[in-house]
Amino acid sequence: MYNEPIFLEPVLQERIWGGNKLSTEFGYQTPYEHTGEAWVISAHPNGPSKIKNGPLEGNTLQDAWEKHGKLFNRAGAASESYPLLVKILDANENLSVQVHPDDSYAQEKEDVPYGKTECWYVLDAEEGAELILGHHAKNRKELQKAMENGEWDSLLKRVPVTAGDFVYVPSGTIHAIGAGIVILETQQSSDITYRVYDYNRTDVNGNPRDLHLKQAAEVTNIPHEAPKEEIVQETIEDLTIRKLVEEAYFTVYHWDLRGNAILERKGDFLQVSVIKGKAEIVIDNKTFPLEKGVHFIIPNTIKDFSLQGNAEMIVSHT
Known part of the structure; x- marks a missing residue:
């Protein structure tokens, strides 16, 4: 696996x-x-x-x-x-x-x-x-x-x-x-x-x-209609998750990590971009360092993982 x-x-x-x-x-x-x-x-x-x-x-x-x-x-x-x-x-x-x-x-x-x-x-x-x-x-x-x-x-x-x-x-x-x-x-x-x-x-x-x-x-769409944005926020341990958009093609989140959190993967696979700070992701007792400018996918073969550190990320899935 x-x-x-x-x-x-x-x-x-x-x-x-x-x-x-x-x-x-x-x-x-x-x-x-x-x-x-x-x-x-x-x-x-x-x-x-x-x-x-x-x-x-x-x-x-x-x-x-x-x-x-x-x-x-x-x-x-x-x-x-x-x-x-x-x-x-x-x-x-x-x-x-x-x-x-x-x-x-x-x-x-x-x-x-x-x-x-x-x-x-x-x-x-x-x-x-x-x-x-x-x-x-x-x-x-x-x-x-x-x-x-x-x-x-x-x-x-x-x-x-x-x-x-x-x-x-x-x-x-x-x-x-x-x-x-x-x-x-x-x-x-x-x-x-x-x-x-x-x-x-x-x-x-x-x-x-x-x-x-x-x-x-x-x-071009006529007339122009500004999309209605409804940002939903939840907290999982030391992670604040803001759902920025959820629509037919993608769901996008902003993650603000200030400590530790254990998470389950959402979607068939998860795309993650670190936009600020440093952290670690732990999967099956293996630790991987994260920092600003790092981008990765959590594949479908991974069901859950943990995060620790202080970092912000933009996360998406279909």
């Missing part, structure tokens, strides 16, 4: 808007001047994480998903793609204004298994930082007209954020992460983005970056 966490190596991604906080704040070896994303729990073909320990060391998470289904409560080989993707994003500059399709549109138009519903936990935000979340258009004709005329100031809704804020972003929501924000993103395992506006930036070759106004107009 597989009786240890599956620790994962982040995959670093270059982005025009990226900075250096993935190196300075998390200690990752960033290969680019503008490193915007660390795909920290990923089985997506555009950046699969490698396993760092145990019998599957050196394999990718995708390998494990396809060949070792019991770890994820799957019988035999996987007929579906790994469902989730966890990232840390460092927005040194504004990200493009964008929108993602739902499953049915992504499958029909892009021939990929998943659309993209996502959520953000704000790890850091400079004073005055803000997100774009939603729009003011009353119907699709009004949305298309505002896009074509570049009426961005009147069209887009802006939201100030600070560290510790949580934002749920269903597919079809126009959005953008603003400059000076670092987030941990939990999302469906999809890399489909329709760019709406990009501040007239150019790529490394001096060419304007592509926009996808037709697709964006087709998939």
Whole structure:
């Protein structure tokens, strides 16, 4: 039986808007001047994480998903793609204004298994930082007209954020992460983005970056409705658990550990990202150290475990 966490190596991604906080704040070896994303729990073909320990060391998470289904409560080989993707994003500059399709549109138009519903936990935000979340258009004709005329100031809704804020972003929501924000993103395992506006930036070759106004107009939710958030909190020994969101694709928690706790695994498997502090996880009398920037999966073969230390984590499952 597989009786240890599956620790994962982040995959670093270059982005025009990226900075250096993935190196300075998390200690990752960033290969680019503008490193915007660390795909920290990923089985997506555009950046699969490698396993760092145990019998599957050196394999990718995708390998494990396809060949070792019991770890994820799957019988035999996987007929579906790994469902989730966890990232840390460092927005040194504004990200493009964008929108993602739902499953049915992504499958029909892009021939990929998943659309993209996502959520953000704000790890850091400079004073005055803000997100774009939603729009003011009353119907699709009004949305298309505002896009074509570049009426961005009147069209887009802006939201100030600070560290510790949580934002749920269903597919079809126009959005953008603003400059000076670092987030941990939990999302469906999809890399489909329709760019709406990009501040007239150019790529490394001096060419304007592509926009996808037709697709964006087709998939955007109209009118925009802010999701209703109901955060539920419970305490297990010295662990405070805040359930940030529970919906069709994922459930996401914030764990605040201040001592010791014994827990049972929830979901078919559990994804864990340490965002602050140090701790240990103990499984079958084996102890594994945890610290900020460590990401791992508790597989289905592990039913219970204990934690000890002082740390904060973002935890998710399907």
